Amino acid sequence: MTEQNIQCERLSRHAPQVKKVRDFVAGETAVKAALDLYMPVPSVGMNPLSQSFKNFLRRTSFFPAAARVLDGCLSLVFQKDPVLVSETVAQIKDSITYDMESLELFAEKLVSETLQTNYTGVLVDAPSDDERPANLNGQNAVDLGYHPFLSLYPFEAILDHRVGRVGNKQAWTYVKLSDGEHKYRELRLTAGIYSVTVHERIDGQGEYQSTTVIPKRDGKPLDFIPFKLVTTKKDRWPTKALIDDVVNVNCNHYILEGDHASALFNCAGPQKVVVNPAKQTDADGNPIANEYPAGSDHVWEIHGAGGEGQQAGVHFLEFTGTSVVAIREQLKELKSQMSALGSRILQDEKAAPEAAEALAIRRTSENATIVGLTRSVAKDLEEVLRWLAWWMGAANKTDPATRFTLNVDLVPAKLTPQEVTEIRNLRVASAYTAEEEFYALRDGGWHADTLTWEKHKAAIDAEVIDQPLALPSIGAE
Template sequence: MPITDPHPEHLAAAPLWARMRDCAAGEDAVKARRLEYLPRPGGQSERAYRAYLARAVWYGATERTLNGLAGAIFRHPPVVEAPDTLARQLDSIAADGGPFEGLAQSVTREALLAGRAGLLADRPAEAEGDPYLALYPAEAILNWESAPLAGRQRLTRLVLREDMERCRELLLDATGQYRVRLWRRKSRQAGAYEIAQEHRPTRAGQPLDAIPFTFVGARSLSPAVEKPPLADLAGMNLAHYRNSADYEQSLFLTGQPTPWIAGRLEARERPTSIGSGTIWHLPEGCSVGMLEFTGAGLEALRQAMLDKEARMVQLGARLLEAPKRAAETAEAVRLRGEAEASSLSILAETVGRGLTQALRRLAWWQGLDPESVTIRLNRDFVEARLAAPEILALVESWQRGAISRHTLYDNLRAGEVLPPGRDFAEEESLIAAETA
């Protein structure tokens, strides 16, 4: 079969991924799809539809929620444990030379928006240079195959789209050795591809026996396609957009008072303009007035939009919620976001495991201990900084012997008084240095 043939799961999910990208990109991307997201009312001309489309309002719930949830995860930087050799490479670990934290943020956003991403551990084919991590979005992971090897399912073939002209095929050959093929389209007119390059990556001169690729989903590291966490929110966002088009169209048609004249008028007597400074000379017996909309239809459309905005808040758009009149306690904030935080915790834990697995492949490839690599993403999404009276109460408890110094440290760290990543021994040494 052609190298660009997609996996059935990829084919089924592609329209949803495109919809998610458009919703996150905003108004211009959504309106560019025209009839796909905003059907034309029956009997409406093309010219009238263009005006109908222009008046529609896009409510950026998907984009703002994506930014807010990703920001909550990276409110504190990832905790990275790695050998010094690998740690020194983290500032340029991505395929484009970018740092690890930027790569981690990109993977997290892909998991939130598309529910899927992939990380390929690779190194230059021409020389034994330092390996790096290449991020592939869901759309670029075209096809994959798995088979039972040594008693467990293992990835045996993977096709990645580099761009419209190139594809990368990763496979285990008949001998179980890892092989890479680069396919290039024969010409811009032809759809066929041909192998332009083929090589066998090695480690210390020995071929690899596994494909160094990590699938990262919202809930698992499985190759199976998952539903994006923000899919329901994006669907509600589009429904709100369609409501707004009808609402704005109704406002346009009914919001401007229209004059009427009752009586017998000759053609030459009919007014041709309206406004201050304009005098109408009408025959005797004519009456005039203004047509104004007084029905409840507009209010029903407006209420439908408000209902959808409230449901978007429930589906994850917490940042769109109107400010409370009274200040909320930290506990109230935590309870209000409990369900959202639970799903976000699962995603943060999954992405952390995916990043760990990918970095362990790099460590192994360089002869380092893979088990010494661990990545943990922040799962404390709501700020819980201790207030001054609470800090004083903790210090007094420690001074009176009610709690240990270690317990005091744990509470100050949980209360975000101490910087993230500083352990108890480091804090103790700093205190000792200042005391000296």
């Protein structure tokens, strides 16, 4: 990788924390492959590349707290499908990226990245005119794959950016993104015209070759850079991610597990001791200084008078376990901290019963952070999808007909029949509109999560139209 394809200094400062999160989310193999990056060597002078250190790592347990928290958060958010309302974007929602990924999968990746790094880029991109299929028209553009796509850029692929005053607001004027080790692109807004320059090393060798294109919509260049930085803090520089604290405590827990493994390996087994053996000397008659490594596979030789009650011969020292008990208590404390940070995802359910109302209040408080993150991501993605709809023919870049939401009902509970009756009474009393009644019932579990008011009303209207006309009654004349 050359200097052209690396992050700027301010972004690279945050890279070590991102790598730490990536490794701990990836799990035991990735963490232990980092050797002494996360685990201090257990003794002075031990080489981190030595077999002894690798054996020490193998003996050390690893608790996958970060991965559990991440999977738990994603499971909560995506227990219900995202809801897209857009006739335009709906045409390509199952192939929204160049890799033919669905919008649901793209949204899940975006939420996952936001949980881990809180710094993800989304670019709306379209094939260049050189890739334009023959006989392209408005009807077959989608079928031929000539339409805008979404591209997700994780923290590591965002290299640099600048903002400037565009009209009466601040907007991107330059964005630099990596498309791999030997390819990167620069997005520029110059004199109100958006351009993309792609730099690529052919076969990964030689100098970069550059190609510049000017993306167009209806034959006109774009007047903005269609790049969205997704972050809950709305800051253009990296900030703390939701999972950072869990990862940091997970790292401390892993280090303490190393202390625990060392204590058990060195002390748990009986230590063989030889008291008053014959003194060993070298060829010149000088006494040999013996080393005394701990462990059941070693033997200590003690020369001179033994302690009270100790006779010459072979003895065993039994380990009392006092220090290990202290380590185990600290491990429990760290696990408890991870449980709290993970919003009960790691914590065992309480044995004692808990009132339903108290449980609901506590869970709502604990899930508030995840709900805030989910709403922030959904809002940013909705804005990007509106750009996409506009590029595909919508009237403006803030197309109100394009709406997107993610599930924020993390602990769903179906409405009781009594609550349904109350909602319907409010509708009869004109306190609710028909649409408000529908969404209240849908959110309460009485309709499919993906059903919209428009589809529901159309189905009801169709049923009314299809009902047979009343037959005239036959009676005596």
